[in-house]
Each structure stands twice: as C-alpha cells, then as structure tokens.
Amino acid sequence: MPHRHNLTTLRDMLRRREISSTELTHHFLERIDRHSDLNAFITVDEEGALAAAQQADKHLARDEHAPLTGVPLAHKDIFCTQGLLTSCGSKMLRNFISPYDATVVERLAKAGSVLVGKTNMDEFAMGSSNETSHFGPVHNPWDLQRVPGGSSGGSAAAVASRLVPGATGTDTGGSIRQPAAFCGLTGLKPSYGRVSRYGMIAFASSLDQGGPLALSAEDAALLLQCMAGFDSRDSTSIARDTADIDEGLKINLHGLRLGLPAEFFDESIDNAVLTRVREALGIFERLGATLVDVALPNSAAGIPCYYVIAPAEASSNLSRFDGVRFGHRSDQASDLLTLYENSRAEGFGEEVKRRILIGTYALSAGYYDAYYLKAQKIRRVIAQDFSKAFEQCDIIVGPTAPTTAFSLGEKTQDPVAMYLNDIFTNTVNLAGLPGLSIPAGLDEAGLPVGLQLIGQFMDEGRLLGAAHRFQQATDWHQLVPKGF
C-alpha cells in the first residue's frame, strides 16, 4: 500500500529502489480511476505520466537524483501546462491548451516529479467550496456529502484520499489553507513573491500565491523548496534562496512565542474547532513554546476590504477573456460588442460574473475613492496590525476556518455566507504574509479541524519547522479518511 506513505518517504523509497516510479505511478493512476466519484481531477494524463515515470526510472537506475525524481504529483488546473488542458475550472477555458508551462510546473518537472493530472477547482479560483467549478463539485473524502473547501478543493481531496502524495494549489484569500483544513492536510500559502506567478492564471494579482498541499510539514517544505525562487518572468518575484526552509525544519520550540489574537478566538467560532485549536496550542506549550496574547484590532475589516480588492483586480484581469484571442467564443454575435458580451456571458459562471460586476462597480467613475481607495487604506492598517503583533510574538496562531467542512449546497445560494469562510485567512493575503494550515484533530462528526500558523514575511522556514515539531509529537496529520 504505497499510498499510505507520505511524499518524503516515497521519494526515499524510490531512491533506494524499493519501488519504481512506474509502479508507483500505476498505483496512483489506478487509485485516481477507482475514486473518480470524488471528481477531484479535471484531466488525468496517464500516457504522459507513465512516460515521465519511465524516464525517472532510468535516472534512478543510474543513481541520478533530483529532489523529487519519480514522485507523482498533481497540479491545480490554474497552472498552465504545455500540451495539456488548463481549464481553470471554467467553461471559458474548457478547450484551452497552453502554449507554455507555468514556472511552478517547469520547476517541479525539473525536480523530477511525475505529473499525473490537473485537479478540479472553483472557477477561476473564486469560491470556498469547489462548487463553482464548471466541471462539478468535488466531494470531501472525510464525508462525501460535504465540500472539500476551495478553491483548491480538487488538490485537497486528491491528497487527502491518497490519490497523489502531494499537489499544488493557489491561495488568494485562503484557497490553500481552508481546503487543507477541511481535508486534514498541511497546506502552505507562501509569502507574496516567494513563488512565481508566471503561467498561473491570474485572479487578484496582488494577493495570488501558489503553494503546496501535502500530508506533512516536511513534505510541504520539500515541495516549497522545489517551487520557490526568483523568476524574471514575474515582475513581483523576490530574489531569495530557500536556505531558511532547511534551517527552519531544525528549529526547537523552546522559547518560541505564539501570539493568540483575541479576534481569532471569539464566540462566533464553532465550539469543536476552538476546543481542538486550544488543545493543539497546549501541545505546543508542552513542547516548549510560550503563548502570548496579541491584538489584530482591525481584522473585522479584512473581509469587506478583501471583497473590494480581489474583485477589482479580477475585473481587470478577466477582461482578457474576450472571445477573440483564446477561450470560449459565442456563435451568437453579429457585431464586436455582442461578441464580447455574449462570449463572456456564456463562458463565465455566475460567481465569476458577480465578482467581475462588483469589481467593475468599485472601480467605476464616482465610486473609486469610496471603495477601492478606502480598501487600499484598510489594507495598510491590517498590515500594520500584523507588524505590531509580531513585535510580541514569532508566529500568530488561531483556527484556519470558523467551522469544519460544511454540506454540499449549504451556502451556494448565499454568496456572503460563503465569503465569511475566509475570515481568518484573507488578511494574511492582504498583508502578503506566509500562512500554514495543519491538522489539529477531528470534530464530533469526525471532520478535520485546521490550525493556522501565520509568519512574518519570508519566515516560511520557522512556520514549517514549528509545524514539523508538532507533527513529530502528534499523529493528527496521519489520519486517513475511511475507505481510502
């Protein structure tokens, strides 16, 4: 049962030739096929995966090792893959074959990984439940009647059900961390600029970051090291090596100060979530960390601020889908204006249209100052709150999401209720900080609870190291949903 091992272990087994990449890839492809009811994948590339696995086996036979040689991986369908469908979960791009690879795709391929397929997601990453996908909702492997979270719901469901040992995701307001929490995974949103956005279909460019979804902090660290680094093709890429990540994994929790913002521990949060989070913090304390109270007094303004900035940037980014250069084109168009209007009306789903419309409204003449400019000012206030809190602590901790996974269909008719899922995650994107969600146990219904660790800018190493120590002392991250 090789799928019961985490990615780091599988990598080592491949190196010791206890299993071949071809065997491993076959095994995971067979699992993907058997559990296709989860709807975690939009595209499975059996042929490409087996060819890459064969190639990896040749390298392994000669003891030529890249960091991930022979390890099967999946990409969220937002990352452009040359020659393979990149749909972004949208009807707009249901036939789009990218002419190039995203930097993340290129780097993980160069690291020797084997791409098995592209995972389902909320359309253009706009959603918190994976229910806005043109390709249908994804099911949570812990309870098939529940959502896996979103927008990286396919990646989260695939890793949690052991259809693949690791996957990429993207996080604009919580889209890696919230599905990681709902599916019992370790999911990292890196600091803004750490992972290249080149070839990652843009939603809100000042917030978007790619990152890993994995079974442990150690696995997430290994994946991040392969994904991160300067890229001249991304104008906001930051030149920083990944030495801090290796160093971070060795840290000791003695004297580490964990900051608890009162705003993250209020009565609106599900009781079981609060209990599990407090228990997890108790374990950190026993391992040598100290807990300190901090304040993030303006975090309530995070959601309204985010729901101006993200849609405003989206309305601008998604203007490229015009039915002319790529993507869906309406056949009901007698002139250029109706070609645009009909192609976009037919190609985009309702939530995407709603966000484009709200963003367009916020940027339109007469409203700009009241909405977009006000939101940008709040953004600074929120970033300053974090800076002040970090004067008293090393890592900020709290729940990843206010509840565990909710039922499919429960929030689809109420966009605002859906948005409130991001309440603890989206301020992290506004401030550009790294955020990590790790499993902290189960609620009474047997659903995973996520603990969020928020770090200072470029302090992924310490986040992953703290999580790694916690995971050496606990086994929440090793729980497997029944039937998988």
Next chain:
Amino acid sequence: MSISEKDVVRVAHLARIRVAPDELGRYQAGLSDILALVAQMQDCDTDGVEPMAHPQDIALRLREDTVTEADQRSSLQQGAPQVENGLYLVPRVIE
C-alpha cells in the same frame, strides 16, 4: 447599501457581460448583499493612512530594454477561436 437594476445594467455594459432581463433581479440582490458587507469598511478609521497597492510596498523592478522573446505568434494563436493569415478574426467593425 443597495444597487438598482439600472446600476446592474450600467456595470454589466462596462464589464462587457450580457445580463439577460430575467437575471437582473438575481444580480441586483447578490451585488446589494455584497455591498452591504463591503459597507462595513466604514467602521475602520483610515484618516491619514496612505493606500497600499502591493504587499511589499515596493516599486516594480526594471530590466534592460532588450529583446527577450522570439516570435511565437503561431503557437500563441493556436488556441484562438478564429484566425486567418496570422490575424484574429472578429465580426466586421467598419462597413
């Protein structure tokens, strides 16, 4: 804060998205709900605060003005709905 159906029509035109008459009510309700949420921004005091456009608050880097890419027109146009002689085709604009 709410938005009228007329506003929806105006914004939909700006965004180049056709909204059918029978969809107007639904978008009007959805957008009004979002604007009510967004109105909570007013509770946050931002007097004297400079707007922040980018998480690192830094200027974009510049590079040498040199040619960095080869011609890829044909590969980039492979996904286009309608192309002829390297040109994108659209409905007639000038009679």
